[in-house]
Amino acid sequence: MATFQTLPGFREFYPDVLTRRNHIFRLWRQNARAFGFEEYDAPVLEPLELYKTKSGDEIEAQLFSFTDKGGREVALRPEMTPTVCRLVGEKAATLKRPIKWFSIAEFYRYERAQKGRQRSFFQFNADIFGEPGPEAEIELIALLIQSFTAFGLTEQDFYVRLSDRNLWFFYLEALGLDEPRTRAMLSAIDKHEKLGDDAFKGYAEHFGPLDAGLKAKVLVFLQIKTLAALEKTLASLGGDKLAARLADWKKLLGGLEAMGLARFVGVDLGVVRGLAYYTGFVFEAFDRKGELRALAGGGRYDHLIGKLGYGELSAVGFAIGDVTTGILLDERGLRPKFVEAVDVYTVIGGEAERRAALADIAALRAAGRSVEYPLKDVAFGKQFKLAADSGAKLALIYGGDELARGVVKLRDLTERSEREVPRAQVVEAVREFFSGGT
Amino acid sequence: MATFQTLPGFREFYPDVLTRRNHIFRLWRQNARAFGFEEYDAPVLEPLELYKTKSGDEIEAQLFSFTDKGGREVALRPEMTPTVCRLVGEKAATLKRPIKWFSIAEFYRYERAQKGRQRSFFQFNADIFGEPGPEAEIELIALLIQSFTAFGLTEQDFYVRLSDRNLWFFYLEALGLDEPRTRAMLSAIDKHEKLGDDAFKGYAEHFGPLDAGLKAKVLVFLQIKTLAALEKTLASLGGDKLAARLADWKKLLGGLEAMGLARFVGVDLGVVRGLAYYTGFVFEAFDRKGELRALAGGGRYDHLIGKLGYGELSAVGFAIGDVTTGILLDERGLRPKFVEAVDVYTVIGGEAERRAALADIAALRAAGRSVEYPLKDVAFGKQFKLAADSGAKLALIYGGDELARGVVKLRDLTERSEREVPRAQVVEAVREFFSGGT
Numbered sequence: 001m002a003t004f005q006t007l008p009g010f011r012e013f014y015p016d017v018l019t020r021r022n023h024i025f026r027l028w029r030q031n032a033r034a035f036g037f038e039e040y041d042a043p044v045l046e047p048l049e050l051y052k053t054k055s056g057d058e059i060e061a062q063l064f065s066f067t068d069k070g071g072r073e074v075a076l077r078p079e080m081t082p083t084v085c086r087l088v089g090e091k092a093a094t095l096k097r098p099i100k101w102f103s104i105a106e107f108y109r110y111e112r113a114q115k116g117r118q119r120s121f122f123q124f125n126a127d128i129f130g131e132p133g134p135e136a137e138i139e140l141i142a143l144l145i146q147s148f149t150a151f152g153l154t155e156q157d158f159y160v161r162l163s164d165r166n167l168w169f170f171y172l173e174a175l176g177l178d179e180p181r182t183r184a185m186l187s188a189i190d191k192h193e194k195l196g197d198d199a200f201k202g203y204a205e206h207f208g209p210l211d212a213g214l215k216a217k218v219l220v221f222l223q224i225k226t227l228a229a230l231e232k233t234l235a236s237l238g239g240d241k242l243a244a245r246l247a248d249w250k251k252l253l254g255g256l257e258a259m260g261l262a263r264f265v266g267v268d269l270g271v272v273r274g275l276a277y278y279t280g281f282v283f284e285a286f287d288r289k290g291e292l293r294a295l296a297g298g299g300r301y302d303h304l305i306g307k308l309g310y311g312e313l314s315a316v317g318f319a320i321g322d323v324t325t326g327i328l329l330d331e332r333g334l335r336p337k338f339v340e341a342v343d344v345y346t347v348i349g350g351e352a353e354r355r356a357a358l359a360d361i362a363a364l365r366a367a368g369r370s371v372e373y374p375l376k377d378v379a380f381g382k383q384f385k386l387a388a389d390s391g392a393k394l395a396l397i398y399g400g401d402e403l404a405r406g407v408v409k410l411r412d413l414t415e416r417s418e419r420e421v422p423r424a425q426v427v428e429a430v431r432e433f434f435s436g437g438t
Numbered sequence: 439m440a441t442f443q444t445l446p447g448f449r450e451f452y453p454d455v456l457t458r459r460n461h462i463f464r465l466w467r468q469n470a471r472a473f474g475f476e477e478y479d480a481p482v483l484e485p486l487e488l489y490k491t492k493s494g495d496e497i498e499a500q501l502f503s504f505t506d507k508g509g510r511e512v513a514l515r516p517e518m519t520p521t522v523c524r525l526v527g528e529k530a531a532t533l534k535r536p537i538k539w540f541s542i543a544e545f546y547r548y549e550r551a552q553k554g555r556q557r558s559f560f561q562f563n564a565d566i567f568g569e570p571g572p573e574a575e576i577e578l579i580a581l582l583i584q585s586f587t588a589f590g591l592t593e594q595d596f597y598v599r600l601s602d603r604n605l606w607f608f609y610l611e612a613l614g615l616d617e618p619r620t621r622a623m624l625s626a627i628d629k630h631e632k633l634g635d636d637a638f639k640g641y642a643e644h645f646g647p648l649d650a651g652l653k654a655k656v657l658v659f660l661q662i663k664t665l666a667a668l669e670k671t672l673a674s675l676g677g678d679k680l681a682a683r684l685a686d687w688k689k690l691l692g693g694l695e696a697m698g699l700a701r702f703v704g705v706d707l708g709v710v711r712g713l714a715y716y717t718g719f720v721f722e723a724f725d726r727k728g729e730l731r732a733l734a735g736g737g738r739y740d741h742l743i744g745k746l747g748y749g750e751l752s753a754v755g756f757a758i759g760d761v762t763t764g765i766l767l768d769e770r771g772l773r774p775k776f777v778e779a780v781d782v783y784t785v786i787g788g789e790a791e792r793r794a795a796l797a798d799i800a801a802l803r804a805a806g807r808s809v810e811y812p813l814k815d816v817a818f819g820k821q822f823k824l825a826a827d828s829g830a831k832l833a834l835i836y837g838g839d840e841l842a843r844g845v846v847k848l849r850d851l852t853e854r855s856e857r858e859v860p861r862a863q864v865v866e867a868v869r870e871f872f873s874g875g876t
Contacts, residue, residue, distance in 0.1 A: 003747040004488045004524045006481055007512060012525055015476035015539065022477070034803040036780045036810040036828075038453035039460070043444055043558065044482060044544065045514075050442050066504040069548050074445060076483075086442045087450055096827075098813055101453065106482065110507050120481065128813075135813040138796075146804060258793040259800035309441040342474045355696040362580060362697035365472040366587070372474040375536055375566075375573040389534075390474075 009111075009119025019340055021122070024322055024329075025104050027150045028124040032102040035143045037126055040101050042083045048073040053308060054082045054277065064108040064119065076108035080125040081301070081317065082308065088129050089310025097130035100139075118323070127317030132302065134248045136316045137281050138255035144285060144296060144318050145264045148325075152334045158287050158295060161268035164249070165299070166280045168221075168272060170241045171234075175217055181207055183276070185218065190272045192222065222270050227253055230267060252281065277301045281316070287328050295328065296320040341391025344430060345413075346373035347383040349399040357398040360408070360426050367427055369434070387413060394433055396426065447549075447557025457778055459560070462760055462767075463542050465588045466562040470540040473581045475564055478539050480521045486511040491746060492520045492715065502546040502557065514546035518563040519739070519755065520746065526567050527748025535568035538577075556761070565755030570740065572686045574754045575719050576693035582723060582734060582756050583702045586763075590772045596725050596733060599706035602687070603737070604718045606659075606710060608679045609672075613655055619645055621714070623656065628710045630660065660708050665691055668705060690719065715739045719754070725766050733766065734758040779829025782868060783851075784811035785821040787837040795836040798846070798864050805865055807872070825851060832871055834864065 006012050013021060032039070048065050065075035077083060080103055088099055103125050110119065126143055128136040141160060148158050165186070172182045184203045191199035200210050224230050227249060234242045256262055273282045282299030286292070298318025306312040329335050344364060348357045357373060364371045372390050374383055380399075387395045397409035397418075407420040410429060421429040444450050451459060467477070486503050503513035515521060518541055526537055541563050548557065564581055566574040579598060586596050603624070610620045622641045629637035638648050662668050665687060672680045694700055711720045720737030724730070736756025744750040767773050782802060786795045795811060802809045810828050812821055818837075825833045835847035835856075845858040848867060859867040 003527065004485055004491075004520075006524075007483055007485065007510065008508075010481035010483060012481060013479040014525065014529070015478050018477050018479050021479075030806065031803075034806060034808045036808060038778055039456050040453050041451035041456050041459075043448035043450060045445055045448060045546075047442055047445065053442075064506070066506065068502070068504065070446075072445065082442075087452065089441065091452070108483075131813050133814060139813060142800060142803075149804070254793075255796055258796040260797060261800065340476055355692075358576075358693055358696040359698060362699065365469075365580075366584060368468065368472060370472045370474060375569050375577060376571060 007119075011118055011120050015340065020326065020335060021322060023336065024151075024325060025122075025124075028102075028104055028147060028320070031143060031146050031150050032124075032126060034146075035100070035126075035139065037100045037102040037143070040084070040087065040103050041105065042077075042080070042087060042103070044077060044106070045074050046077050046083060048075045050082045050086065050308070051075060051078065054304065062109050062111060064110040077105075078107055078109045080105060080107070080123065080319065081127075081304070084125065084127055084317075085305045085308055085310075085315070088127075088313065088315075089305045089308060092129075092305075092311060092313055095129075098136065099129040100126075101129070102126040122322040123319045124322075125317060125319045127315060129305075129313050129315045131316075132314040134252040134281065135255065136314075137252050137300070138259070140298065140316055140318060141252075141256060141265070141283060142259050142261055144283075144298065144320070145261050147320055148285065148295070149264075151325075151329055153328065153332065155263040156288060157328065157332055158264070158285055160265045160283050160285050161271045162252075162265055162281065162283045163267075163269050163271035163273075164245065164281050165272055165278050167242075167245050167249075168269065170239070170245055171221060171237070172218075174237045174239055174242065175214060177214075186272050187274070189218070189222065189270065190274050193270050224269050225267055227267060230269075248281075273297060273299055277304050277307075279303060283318070285320070292324050292327060295324050341393075342370040342372040343392060343434060344369060344371045344394045344396055345383075345387035345390045345392040346371060347380070347387060347395055347397045347399075348373060348377075349380065349397075349403075350377060353398040353400055353403055356403055356423065357396075360396070360398075360423070363427050364430055367431070369430060387411075394430065396430070445557075449556055449558050453778065458764065458773060459760065461774065462589075462763060463560075463562075466540075466542055466585060466758070469581060469584050469588050470562075470564060472584070473538070473577065475538045475540040475581070478522070478525065478541050479543065480515075480518070480525060480541070482515060482544070483512050484515050484521060486513045488520045488524065488746070489513060489516065492742060500547050500549060502548040515543075516545055516547045518543060518545070518561065518757065519565075519742070522563065522565055522755075523743045523746055523748075523753070526565075526751065526753075527743045527746060530567075530743075530749060530751055533567075536574065537567040538564075539567070540564040560760040561757045562760075563755060563757045565753060567743075567751050567753045569754075570752040572690040572719065573693065574752075575690050575738070576697070578736070578754055578756060579690075579694060579703070579721060580697050580699055582721075582736070582758070583699050585758055586723065586733070587702075589763075589767055591766065591770065593701045594726060595766065595770055596702070596723055598703045598721050598723050599709045600690075600703055600719065600721045601705075601707050601709035601711075602683065602719050603710055603716050605680075605683050605687075606707065608677070608683055609659060609675070610656075612675045612677055612680065613652060615652075624710050625712070627656070627660065627708065628712050631708050662707055663705055665705060668707075686719075711735060711737055715742050715745075717741060721756070723758070730762050730765060733762050779831075780808040780810040781830060781872060782807060782809045782832045782834055783821075783825035783828045783830040784809060785818070785825060785833055785835045785837075786811060786815075787818065787835075787841075788815060791836040791838055791841055794841055794861065795834075798834070798836075798861070801865050802868055805869070807868060825849075832868065834868070 051059050063075040063078050068074050106120055106122050108120050128140055188199045188203045256265055271284050278299040279302045280300035284294045285296040296318055300316040302314040346357050348354050361371050395411040395413055402409055408423050408426050409418055409420050411418045489497050501513040501516055506512050544560050546558050566578055626637045626641045672684055694703055709722050716737040717740045718738035722732045723734040734756055738754040740752040784795050786792050799809050833849040833851055840847055846861050846864050847856055847858050849856045
């Protein structure tokens with residue numbers, strides 16, 4: 001008979017693999033809480049229309065979408081942003097601002113499964129709603145950075161490329177481009193890192209060959225890597241919008257510098273993020289060696305909640321994926337060696353001693369201690385092997401001889417030392433063993 | 439513009455609701471680990487055939503099933519058992535026995551959404567593979583019981599009804615029933631609690647009116663509520679199979695008694711669990727008042743892994759749902775009042791003081807402390823109101839006057855007392871404040 005396979009691109013987590021995933025989730029959650037973010041969760045299935053409204057009808061091709069038995073067009077969620085906007089939009093009037101929320105959840109897309117591109121993946125999403133100023137970006141990018149440093153990664157391992165779609169809009173406007181030309185140019189800029197000058201072909205198809213002066217000015221802007229260079233370039237243009245935007249940049253970078261995080265952030269206007277709904281600062285985190293796909297991405301999207309039919313509410317957020325983060329941790333040797341070990345292994349002489357052992361095992365577990373024991377009778381000597389294999393630090397030995405004298409043997413499996421305690425004091429003795437340190 | 443609703447029967451979790459769910463998940467996880475169970479996770483989507491193979495083609499009507507874009511018949515998982523069997527069956531040769539696994543996951547079914555019956559729900563699943571004897575049931579039922587007592591529930595709140603499909607098979611065989619009649623009778627017994635004697639109608643339709651003597655003997659068995667009564671009834675029948683099964687019962691109840699858990703368990707042969715794949719002991723947990731649906735259910739299913747196409751491997755498991763458990767906790771007043779509070783609120787004099795505050799906030803958060811602050815300038819007095827609202831135990835005050843003297847004010851928001859510390863010692867002072875206990 002044929003056995004059943006996991007569906008293509010879906011992920012199964014045996015205990016050894018899940019331990020590694022849980023380590024990542026645990027630190028993500030801890031850090032989000034340290035920053036005062038509240039956790040939420042949401043349905044795995046959403047109306048297909050939610051994603052079409054956000055991203056356009058073409059998005060359907062990438063979605064795990066289907067018609068349900070009730071004739072509804074639905075999709076397994078490919079991202080959290082539309083959902084969190086829906087939840088926040090629904091109750092915006094009653095939620096205390098700024099709204100700082102996070103989630104850790106699985107997402108799905110329908111595409112040919114290949115190495116590093118699964119059909120299912122996890123993301124840590126964090127968003128701030130209701131704060132239009134760059135103070136929200138300071139808070140959010142600080143959380144993004146600590147979400148990597150918490151694992152032991154340093155500025156030698158990763159950095160955040162910071163850019164600004166507003167600045168591009170204002171700059172291209174100052175250079176005389178209308179909105180359709182600006183959008184086509186941003187699309188070209190998005191591809192420039194990968195394609196070089198070929199990236200401008202799409203623009204040229206619609207608006208004719210690119211003027212050499214314009215192209216030079218775009219390339220100058222693309223090469224800006226410092227706030228000083230940005231300031232200098234903008235000074236030659238003038239204009240209130242650009243000046244105000246420069247003030248926002250100074251506030252954002254100044255805040256991150258005050259937090260001691262400037263070394264993690266690089267000005268890089270080559271990042272514009274393809275998604276048209278971003279409205280201001282955008283950023284992506286990458287490994288310094290440039291070997292991996294983006295570790296994280298985010299930005300400001302002040303009009304999305306309004307677009308979904310709710311009242312306008314400013315928003316900025318990021319998503320970190322578990323897969324690329326995991327690869328980087330592996331490459332840097334930053335995955336702790338997890339031994340999923342119980343605290344105590346109980347060695348049981350025979351059926352006659354089992355009752356006493358079971359009573360104490362139940363009491364220890366009720367006290368929060370993790371305890372393992374052989375379910376069936378096993379030779380005494382073999383149980384010590386099982387105890388060692390279990391990774392437990394302490395063995396409790398329920399021998400007939402000891403129980404006759406009203407005692408239980410405690411064996412320190414690290415120190416290989418033994419002592420006896422009266423049975424009535426076993427729970428207390430185990431508590432002391434683990435609180436005293438070994 | 440119309441806004442987007444959560445799909446019918448799906449659940450969204452705003453932070454206040456998620457906190458309650460996480461409390462349940464946290465205790466489930468802690469207890470499973472105390473019992474030496476390892477956590478796994480698995481795909482949310484599975485081949486439809488997996489569920490049909492386990493439960494028959496009729497199951498499809500209840501499933502959230504659909505055809506994916508690749509033409510595959512798939513279903514959102516309605517339960518974990520077939521999936522965990524698939525995972526264990528696949529690697530049975532390399533997994534150390536007994537295999538003790540648990541998971542906490544969401545499940546889906548397609549049915550008309552109504553009060554208390556959602557289309558999505560969470561379950562805590564625990565299973566032991568590779569141990570055919572009742573020692574596995576002792577371990578598993580002990581975990582089941584502690585999974586309720588950990589919340590403060592007692593034997594006055596819930597109990598486990600213990601039954602045995604094997605015993606019914608052997609008993610009905612001793613009464614002269616063949617296998618088709620035995621299965622029809624078990625189906626009647628499953629409905630007897632709800633329907634009374636009408637439950638036997640289905641049996642009568644196939645096999646003619648129920649013999650009065652047989653019915654009396656079935657009803658006698660149904661009314662057994664103690665091991666002694668069971669022993670007495672079986673003694674009159676004799677036979678090796680029944681004697682061996684009685685020994686298993688004694689071992690199981692003896693083990694639970696040794697663990698001090700007998701008061702949570704009632705013999706109740708009225709539980710047979712409709713699902714045909716159970717092969718031995720079966721059990722269900724209920725609230726004592728009998729007001730709620732089952733809290734949990736489980737049993738032995740030694741042939742399912744083989745049926746799915748893998749080598750035979752004995753198995754016993756249970757599932758606890760989050761919804762009924764949550765209702766019971768609410769009714770008993772056992773939901774802790776969660777205040778999702780940060781540790782520290784930082785009061786900032788003005789823009790001039792913000793840099794110093796941001797530096798210390800970053801350091802405190804990197805040290806694992808949760809810290810909130812006003813993203814924008816807020817009047818001094820109003821910040822103390824925000825600090826109180828945040829639930830923080832400690833306020834740090836960055837005033838111009840204090841910073842000029844190189845100090846920061848610490849305000850104990852519970853005691854309403856204040857003191858100053860040199861800025862360089864803020865992180866240490868906060869650490870002491872929280873470790874010293876307030």
